[in-house]
Amino acid sequence: MVFGFIALFIISAVAFALSAVSGGGAGLIVIPVLGLILAADHVPAALSIGTAVSSLSRIALFFKAIRWQIVLRFVPLALPAAWGGIVLLKQIQPAYLDFLLGLFLLGNLPLVLRHQKRDRKDPEADGMTWLPVVGALAGFISGFTGAVGLLFNGFYHRLGLRKEEIVATRAANDILLHLVKVVLYTVYGLIDQVTLMAGVAVAIAALVSSAAMKAWLHHIPDHLFRRIGHGAAVVAGVAMMALAGHQITMQNDVRFHYVQRMGETELALDWRQHYLSVELENSAELEIRHVLKNQDVATNGLPRMRPSSGSIFHLSPSRGLYITPFRQQRSHPAPI
Template sequence: MAGWFLLFGIAFIAFALSAVSGGGAGLVLMPVLGLLLRPEGVPVALSIGTAVSSVSRIILFFRNIRWHVVLRFVPPALPAAWAGVLLLRQLEPAYLNLLLGLFLISNLPLVLRRQREIETVPQAGNIAWLPVVGTLAGFVSGFTGAVGLLFNRFYHRLGLNKQEIVATRAANDVLLHLVKVVLYVSYGMLDRATLTAGVVVAMAALISSVCMKFSLRHIPDHLFRKIGHGAAVAAGVAMMVIAGNQIVTKDRIGVHYSRESSEIKIALDWRQHRVALELEKPAEIEVRHTMNPQIGTSPNSAEFQYTLSHILHVSIIDGIYVTHVDTRHTNAPDI
């Protein structure tokens, strides 16, 4: 129960910052939801909450919607979202989250720019590329549940002010999120915990939108953009940390180092593979690839076996050659 109250508080703050920065609540909430739900449940809960947030912002900022942007963005985004949902059922989202985190961190130079540089933005952008942006946004949103700040730069380049960005993004997102929710349910990706998290996020989003309606007008445009870039960097760092931990745990990634009088050993574990580099005296290098066929067995367990070793030898005396060894042990090699 305490976790749901904590989620509500963080979601309220995230959607408040989202109103100030022009989006990004979903990306901020992804690391938090990742601690409460299974990975494939995160985009489902985000879509439920973000759909409610988009509806509330459409009602509150309806006059600021720029429909010519919506009409070019939404049609290609919907089928792309379906493709993203299908991919979500096949692949591990943590790897994409890691890449998205790197992309978000690229906003750091924009945070460090001076105010005069930040204010230099186009007043009227070309809208011909909007279908492409819609396709990319729909696909990424279907896979992760949120795009938020990823595409905020494109809205700025259209010359939209802060109210127009909030309203137009909501109009672009609402149908997209509703379609995704239907797809998630139809594919059996909605369980009780995910539904509860989605309802909690939706309630926080609704209350936050009402509270921020009267605060947005008092925020200068340059500060609006800078907060958005800062939120993107913070979300990127959090996504990389969470996704990195998930990948390390799921794929059993580990680095090992040992040093003896006559040799130095460095090894990297990834899933059922181990790649080891051995520096031996007087002057020989061995690169060893060993594969463990028993996927899912802990390297520290008695049942863990290493087999099928391929060793590349580089020696100033014997030259370069390869050996193959079929070794079977009840314990992992000591390295």
């Protein structure tokens, strides 16, 4: 456990330093590490404690760069939406949303690889109109996962904000949101001693990174600032998908099978009460089989899964397409 907290502190410090030059994303990078220490539904609470402290320090450093007209449009709908996200967190495992967010973040990969265009100087006229909607979406996702980070950074860029204004305005948008979330997480029983310790470790790492931020942020060109942001989003997306995929696999008892025997090759996916296999027989006939399994009791009293019923889809060059039922009768124990 001690090693886990040390690793959390180091990775959080690096993540918040990277966040300083990309306009956000530290939370999305830290989520997979927190997932190794805490229960899945406690990760957003610990992350909110740390990022609240980070936002406070950034407000203190860049107070003059805050665009208050954006804050006034962003925050009002973000707060009730965050409550909705926390309520949903109590009902659904966040691993599925984390996987989708990770997939969404991978969409930044083409932006990293393509040739950098000239920095945008003129803000989009309809950007301010959509800010309440962006705030609501950010609040809901933040309540469910604990972080939003780089998901909505593109909107800040479209508003024509400089990098210092993005850092400061995002911090002002986030601080009240995170404080309200911490209160709600406490009310819903999602903060215990270990969660609080993890949140404090993230908070200290954020302060260490923020102390050095103001000194070198102005040395980074705006185009590099954006490119680093897109790269951080890709890294965060890969990490989130990897952790979420592992959690989903464990929760649903997902297993993959590959069998090659005389003239037959089978690739199968086994999860919960389902067994789905694709089998190639004699390099000619293809079989796709879906079997439902029922729980049975073995002679030692432990539960076991046995094939029950299903169907087999056949694709044969001689017989064409056809479906046959699969049904296994209950076997009776041999007499003693």
